[in-house]
Amino acid sequence: MVLPEGFVVPPWYLLGPVIVVLGGVIALLWALEPPVTDRTVIAFAPWMMFGACLHVLYKLGAFPATIEPLFTAPMVYAVTATVAGIVWIISIFLHVGGLQQTIPRFVGIAGTAFFTVFTMFALSVGLEDGTLEPFWPVIAVVVAGVATAVAWIALSLWVTDIATTTSATGALVVFGHTLDGVTTAIGYDVLAAGEDVPLSLLILEAGEALPTAEYIGAGWLFVLVKVALALVILGLFREYVEEAPRQGRTMLALVAAVGLGPAVHNTLLFAVA
Incomplete structure (x- = not known):
């Protein structure tokens, strides 16, 4: 056995669209060639944590059954990367348009907001269940x-x-x-x-x-x-x-x-x- 237990491949009607959108996001970022500095990497740290939070919520049964497979491993990483990539693209255009001083700032703020909200939700589930x-x-x-x-x-x-x-x-x-x-x-x-x-x-x-x-x-x-x-x-x-x-x-x-x-x-x- 090489793969971890719990490795799940979601249905094709969920897997296909995520792969297509993620591929499009990667292609657009490749074309835009945004700078990647220390600040950029640190700005994506909350997104790394956000993906982990989504998977915890999946284990807690917090998602509807129709979309639950999106948050299994390794699918949750693709979903998180897609959302983070879209936010990165938006931040690039906001910076080019003069609406943001730096690209990493918007990426980091958005990632922190997503992670904080979903983490609080997970903690509230634990509190309600008496397992916190x-x-x-x-x-x-x-x-x-x-x-x-x-x-x-x-x-x-x-x-x-x-x-x-x-x-x-x-x-x-x-x-x-x-x-x-x-x-x-x-x-x-x-x-x-x-x-x-x-x-x-x-x-x-x-x-x-x-x-x-x-x-x-x-x-x-x-x-x-x-x-x-x-x-x-x-x-x-x-x-x-x-x-x-x-x-x-x-x-x-x-x-x-x-x-x-x-x-x-x-x-x-x-x-x-």
Whole structure:
């Protein structure tokens, strides 16, 4: 088994239109060639979290059955990318028309608004069901923040050019994957949550086989692997970002999304379910 459990392909009448619209959005963005800077990547962070929130709401049964397949994995990523891409295009035209000072500002504000509204809805569902418990999610965010700071400081001191070149984009990559590692570890060691991704489960089982598992659990190894992997990726992308900043930062943004999306999904799901 290679694919995660819960991998769902929606009906063709939902899948087809989303693929067509997403393809059109990508084509138009390719033609417009908007700049991709650190501010652009950070502006899309709320959209990465928004997609995770939609998937949590799907697991809570908050959507009508007719559109529910749109928010399964991996369909929810395509839906989120489509909406975010449309907002990006709108922000480009607003900027060209002099209605917005910068493109990232509108993208970030819109993404934050979407994420905030839908997150509040998810929290309200948890509150109504009596399952709202924010303790471990808060602990996860704090631990991930501290671990990210330590990792980034170490990177800045020992391999300064990598930290300087990747900058805020690199920091987002490290935080996203660190939070994913920490939430997965807490879920596995503390909350008895299952792990859907086979490779992640393999690492967790390896940690469980170590003598340290009895004292500090199995998840620490997964956290270490995620942080190390994020730093290695930044090292591999340093030259690419220097030579082709737009393409390099776009690729790093996708890497950040792969970490931050599942991380926020775990964090929010643990809080409400």
